[in-house]
Amino acid sequence: MTKVRTRSVTHGVAVQVGRTEDEEFLPHPGGRKVIASRLVLIVERSQRNLDLLQGALAKEGIEAIGAHSTESLEEVLSRTEVALVLIDLSGLDERVWEGCERLRTAGVPFVVISPRQSADVYRASAVHGARGVLVKPLAVRELLAVVKGLLGGD
Structure with missing residues (x-):
């Protein structure tokens, strides 16, 4: 596998580059191509946290793109x-649950990242179809185990 490089754009999409021979390319607006078989979208308001999450996934050969708001989540999708999709609730308003509902309806698995343990967050996440809830501070091993399990690999 070639090395995976990731980047993020505040009001748009970040993409690319690395693939294995068994992955297919999908067309991407703007002439770029995106590998969809293991592409993870991270919704994260903090650029620093987004960079950390992308870096942890990249070390495992998992490509990640970023969105900084519920609106950019919709745009990327x-x-x-x-x-x-990994969704950090920190700094997002209640509209995030509408986005989660759309993900559930579309059959896209997602995991909620919560700033604290909360029965309300667990309940809302389950109602809207989350495959799991991770509580900050994140343990990288746990994050990677969840992501790999949902991607069906390694």
């Missing part, structure tokens, strides 16, 4: 097929 309208243009790019993703295998999994």
Whole structure:
């Protein structure tokens, strides 16, 4: 596998580059191509946290793109097929649950990242179809185990 490089754009999509021979490319607006078989979308308001999450996934050969808001989540999903979404609730408003509901309806698995343990967050996450809830501070091993399990690999 070639090395995976990731980047993020505040009001749009970040993409690319690394693949194995068994992955297929999908067309991407703007002429770029996106590998969809293991592409993870991270919804994270903090650029620093987004960089950390992308870096942890990249070390495992998992490509990740970023979105900084519920609106950019919708924008990315309208243009790019993703295998999994990680959603950090920190700084997002109640509209995030509408996005989660759309993910559930579309059959896209997602995991909620919560700033604290909360029965309300667990309940809302389950109601809207989350495959799990991770509580900050994240343990990288746990995060990777969940992501790999949902991607069906390694």
